[in-house]
Amino acid sequence: MSQLSEQQCEACSIDAPKVTEDEIEQYKADIPEWQIVDRDGIMQLERTFKFRDFQQALDFTQRVGEIAEQADHHPAILTEYGKVTVTWWSHKIKGLHRNDFILAARTDEVAK
Numbered sequence: 442m443s444q445l446s447e448q449q450c451e452a453c454s455i456d457a458p459k460v461t462e463d464e465i466e467q468y469k470a471d472i473p474e475w476q477i478v479d480r481d482g483i484m485q486l487e488r489t490f491k492f493r494d495f496q497q498a499l500d501f502t503q504r505v506g507e508i509a510e511q512a513d514h515h516p517a518i519l520t521e522y523g524k525v526t527v528t529w530w531s532h533k534i535k536g537l538h539r540n541d542f543i544l545a546a547r548t549d550e551v552a553k
């Protein structure tokens with residue numbers, strides 16, 4: 442199977458299936474630095490990236506925005522001096538879809 446980051450996102454619709462526990466375990470192996478958080482019952486993927494200063498944090502934020510626009514799938518991003526917290530989940534299904542794991546993997550790619 443190709444790298445998670447290279448897999449295709451699928452159009453996420455309101456009746457799209459949330460990931461199963463087994464899928465979470467499978468996909469999580471490719472993105473070990475990400476945490477799964479439960480925010481008011483909505484499961485989300487979250488990681489904080491560290492940078493030298495605010496400009497580097499801003500540049501990374503821009504790159505994350507570009508991959509989000511390419512996929513038409515968007516994260517929550519908190520950009521601060523020296524760090525950026527990225528949170529992925531699928532609004533339509535109020536939880537985690539395979540797309541979120543793909544985009545988390547792509548986020549790791551643009552952090553390098």
Ligand SMILES: C[C@H](O)[C@H](O)[C@H]1CNC2=NC(N)=NC(=O)C2=N1
Nearest residue numbers: 513514515516530531532533534
């Ligand atoms: C109309 C547009 O395609 C949809 O609203 C997209 C936009 N980006 C999105 N991003 C995320 N994370 N979840 C969504 O359900 C979603 N839906």
